[in-house]
Amino acid sequence: MAESTRERILDAALRAYGTEGFAVTSLDALATELGIRKQTILYYFPSKQAIFEAVVDRAASDLVKVFEEQAARGVGGLDQVEAIVKRVFRLAVRRPQLLGLIREVTRPGSLSIDRLSAHTAPIFDRARDFLQREMDAGRMRASDPEMLLLSLYSTVVGVATELEVQRAMGISDSLRGAVARRQELIRFLRAALEPV
Amino acid sequence: MAESTRERILDAALRAYGTEGFAVTSLDALATELGIRKQTILYYFPSKQAIFEAVVDRAASDLVKVFEEQAARGVGGLDQVEAIVKRVFRLAVRRPQLLGLIREVTRPGSLSIDRLSAHTAPIFDRARDFLQREMDAGRMRASDPEMLLLSLYSTVVGVATELEVQRAMGISDSLRGAVARRQELIRFLRAALEPV
DNA sequence: ACGATCCTCTACCAATTGGTAGAGAGGAGT
DNA sequence: ACTCCTCTCTACCAATTGGTAGAGGATCGT
Numbered sequence: 154m155a156e157s158t159r160e161r162i163l164d165a166a167l168r169a170y171g172t173e174g175f176a177v178t179s180l181d182a183l184a185t186e187l188g189i190r191k192q193t194i195l196y197y198f199p200s201k202q203a204i205f206e207a208v209v210d211r212a213a214s215d216l217v218k219v220f221e222e223q224a225a226r227g228v229g230g231l232d233q234v235e236a237i238v239k240r241v242f243r244l245a246v247r248r249p250q251l252l253g254l255i256r257e258v259t260r261p262g263s264l265s266i267d268r269l270s271a272h273t274a275p276i277f278d279r280a281r282d283f284l285q286r287e288m289d290a291g292r293m294r295a296s297d298p299e300m301l302l303l304s305l306y307s308t309v310v311g312v313a314t315e316l317e318v319q320r321a322m323g324i325s326d327s328l329r330g331a332v333a334r335r336q337e338l339i340r341f342l343r344a345a346l347e348p349v
Numbered sequence: 350m351a352e353s354t355r356e357r358i359l360d361a362a363l364r365a366y367g368t369e370g371f372a373v374t375s376l377d378a379l380a381t382e383l384g385i386r387k388q389t390i391l392y393y394f395p396s397k398q399a400i401f402e403a404v405v406d407r408a409a410s411d412l413v414k415v416f417e418e419q420a421a422r423g424v425g426g427l428d429q430v431e432a433i434v435k436r437v438f439r440l441a442v443r444r445p446q447l448l449g450l451i452r453e454v455t456r457p458g459s460l461s462i463d464r465l466s467a468h469t470a471p472i473f474d475r476a477r478d479f480l481q482r483e484m485d486a487g488r489m490r491a492s493d494p495e496m497l498l499l500s501l502y503s504t505v506v507g508v509a510t511e512l513e514v515q516r517a518m519g520i521s522d523s524l525r526g527a528v529a530r531r532q533e534l535i536r537f538l539r540a541a542l543e544p545v
Numbered sequence: 546a547c548g549a550t551c552c553t554c555t556a557c558c559a560a561t562t563g564g565t566a567g568a569g570a571g572g573a574g575t
Numbered sequence: 576a577c578t579c580c581t582c583t584c585t586a587c588c589a590a591t592t593g594g595t596a597g598a599g600g601a602t603c604g605t
Binding site: 172173174176177253259260261262263266267269270273274277294296297299300301302303304306307308310311312315316317318319320321322323324333334337338340341342344345346347 | 368369370372373449455456457458459462463465466469470473490492493495496497498499500502503504506507508511512513514515516517518519520529530533534536537538540541542543
């Protein structure tokens with residue numbers, strides 16, 4: 154078979170947890186979607202929580218990979234910020250469940266937040282150092298790099314994922330809409346970050 | 350009694366739905382917290398969903414009030430943006446469940462998104478017009494006001510509510526931390542919006 | 546032919562879920 | 576004394592939840 158049952162379960166779980174949410178997705182629903190029995194799922198994973206953790210682990214390493222690929226390119230200044238925004242948007246379009254899962258994990262009640270941040274802490278540190286370096290070199294407006302990173306995170310993830318808000322605001326959620334949002338977001342960030 | 354049972358139920362529901370989430374909060378849990386029986390809750394509200402809708406209605410009008418109060422002041426340009434950010438932060442500190450509920454409603458699966466946007470649509474329109482006016486007057490950098498509004502929304506709500514992310518990034522979630530975040534956010538937004 | 550291992554299944558289970566039916570307490574108006 | 580209305584309760588229910596126990600089929604090396 155092209156894909157093992159275990160992989161299929163993880164795929165379906167990522168989709169479901171990243172869109173509908175963890176709490177509302179029952180094992181039965183997951184199993185039905187896959188055309189198998191709930192007990193088959195519980196053969197591969199000891200509990201529902203364990204599935205979630207496995208999904209988070211896989212999603213986190215996918216995310217980290219995206220960032221590390223871009224970091225390895227060694228681009229500097231605002232061009233690097235723009236490149237990362239583009240990559241996040243590509244991810245949001247191609248695999249919206251991935252960013253949806255991030256939002257699910259970062260909810261107040263979530264248990265797996267530490268699991269996620271264990272993966273992402275290195276790239277957060279790296280991003281902070283990057284911002285600090287670029288500020289020192291005068292290629293970026295000086296400010297607190299940690300707080301700036303938080304603002305950047307919120308803005309990019311929000312614009313990329315808040316589809317319901319956009320719909321409510323009357324903004325198209327088509328692919329063209331996504332491109333327009335990305336373009337506007339990059340203009341917005343460039344304006345905020347350009348050195349004086 | 351100072352507060353009717355109905356009001357107490359709505360208060361507890363707002364807190365629970367805005368922090369733990371709608372799906373994971375059972376009627377029994379709500380009732381236990383209030384020291385009453387679940388059936389008492391169902392006397393005041395026909396169903397669990399109806400409670401949610403009532404909570405959304407109340408929260409929405411509270412939110413709208415905050416915006417309308419500030420809009421009535423007739424401040425212009427970036428000072429008005431700053432004033433609104435400050436008000437949102439005050440809300441995030443005093444009543445974090447309110448913004449938490451917004452995030453709950455704007456989740457992909459939510460049924461009450463239209464209910465919320467029915468309340469908020471007027472202030473969105475007003476905000477868009479405001480941005481357009483300020484741009485035309487040269488008090489703000491020109492761009493697509495609708496997209497800009499989305500970016501502003503994402504950034505402000507994100508920085509104000511993503512406490513788990515901040516904790517994972519090692520940022521303090523104390524009151525002092527909130528003030529620092531607000532300050533940095535305002536600097537960030539001013540830089541992004543200042544006319545060239 | 547053999548057991549061993551891997552995988553998926555049927556059959557259950559206790560706990561929890563949202564919701565229904567209706568009793569009964571208390572006060573207000575007559 | 577009477578009924579009516581408001582409110583909270585006990586008792587119950589069918590459906591769904593995550594999870595256990597263990598049977599049975601396939602495929603493997605021996």
